[in-house]
Amino acid sequence: MNRIMNTQQLGVSDLKVTRIAYGSMPLGGSWDGAPAGVETRENAVKIIRTALDEGINFYDHADIYCRGKSEEVFSGIWQEAPSLREKIFLQSKCGIRPGWDDPSMPTRFDFSYEHIMRSVEGSLKRLKTDYLDVLLLHRPDPLVEPEEVARAFDELHQSGKVRWFGVSNETAAEIEYLSHYLRQPIIANQVEFNVIHTHMLDEGIVFNQNNPRLSRNHGTIEYCRLHNITLQAWGPLARGLLTGRAVDKPAEHISKTSTLVAQMAKEKGVTGEAILIAWIMRHPAKIQAIIGTTNTARISAACQGDGIELSRDEWYKLFVAGRGENMP
Numbered sequence: 001m002n003r004i005m006n007t008q009q010l011g012v013s014d015l016k017v018t019r020i021a022y023g024s025m026p027l028g029g030s031w032d033g034a035p036a037g038v039e040t041r042e043n044a045v046k047i048i049r050t051a052l053d054e055g056i057n058f059y060d061h062a063d064i065y066c067r068g069k070s071e072e073v074f075s076g077i078w079q080e081a082p083s084l085r086e087k088i089f090l091q092s093k094c095g096i097r098p099g100w101d102d103p104s105m106p107t108r109f110d111f112s113y114e115h116i117m118r119s120v121e122g123s124l125k126r127l128k129t130d131y132l133d134v135l136l137l138h139r140p141d142p143l144v145e146p147e148e149v150a151r152a153f154d155e156l157h158q159s160g161k162v163r164w165f166g167v168s169n170e171t172a173a174e175i176e177y178l179s180h181y182l183r184q185p186i187i188a189n190q191v192e193f194n195v196i197h198t199h200m201l202d203e204g205i206v207f208n209q210n211n212p213r214l215s216r217n218h219g220t221i222e223y224c225r226l227h228n229i230t231l232q233a234w235g236p237l238a239r240g241l242l243t244g245r246a247v248d249k250p251a252e253h254i255s256k257t258s259t260l261v262a263q264m265a266k267e268k269g270v271t272g273e274a275i276l277i278a279w280i281m282r283h284p285a286k287i288q289a290i291i292g293t294t295n296t297a298r299i300s301a302a303c304q305g306d307g308i309e310l311s312r313d314e315w316y317k318l319f320v321a322g323r324g325e326n327m328p
């Protein structure tokens, strides 16, 4: 690791993680059943090497990413850097069962004891490691039996296979409900968040207004702040929509926001990606950004966002532009 990146504690844990994390979803190359080829494996190692050089010490995974291939190819980094495991943090997720494991079934969610235990074993095997630093439940399962989750978490924790636990895409009420049964704290909640995906913030702003924006996530951001649960932003680069990805007839607010991002980047002498990351980090909740680009230049561009302080006015300019609607 070359560059020194700012760090923060992840929730109430002792993990000192970088403010920008790398999201390994695309590393496996494709979502089909074909095994990962040499080129995909070499490319994955090159991408991880770039992220490490930028100072990133936190790597996000899920059992399902590229049907398990993303975790598998990630393990190629151990050959290059055998002592790396103790210096970085690995997070994976479980709980989504895509239709490909049984073509007669649609994608569904599964927080049963058996599924959680099976999933973690699979992740450990593919990642070629003895433990995960963090395990997240990927998307809320309406059939959750919290006692089963608690039993799985106890066993995983006691066996040393998982150090810390969290959730993803969950509301405050869902976290509070689950936490009631768990003996380990929830330390993270990973949610989609970027300049043009701001439901978490909008809820408080449009409360009691005649406004269709109300997403009813019931104070999730406040709950996470209050309980020291780190919010992790997936999709922080808005998939390139604001930094030059070619799209047919973009909505007016997307074009306006892209122009503003480019202007601010020019003024500050940084990249547009850096502005998007700095916008997320300006929020006092200390949100960790999980970038998922496979383009090594874009990884470096996004990492420039670490250490850039947006002013209150700059933050609001981007927020209002991204909403495509003035404040009430």
Ligand SMILES: NC(=O)c1ccc[n+]([C@@H]2O[C@H](COP(=O)([O-])OP(=O)(O)OC[C@H]3O[C@@H](n4cnc5c(N)ncnc54)[C@H](OP(=O)(O)O)[C@@H]3O)[C@@H](O)[C@H]2O)c1
Pocket: 022, 023, 024, 025, 026, 060, 061, 138, 168, 169, 190, 191, 233, 234, 235, 236, 237, 238, 239, 240, 241, 243, 244, 245, 246, 290, 291, 292, 293, 294, 295, 298
């Ligand atoms: N918890 C969840 O439910 C959930 C859901 C989705 C993702 N995640 C996690 O979050 C990570 C990041 O998510 P994300 O991939 O949505 O985030 P992102 O970093 O906002 O977007 C990355 C994607 O945008 C593309 N992109 C960015 N800038 C571009 C540009 N200027 N031109 C063209 N394409 C551009 C990238 O393509 P290139 O690769 O070509 O740069 C890549 O496909 C994932 O890897 C995963 O770990 C979690």
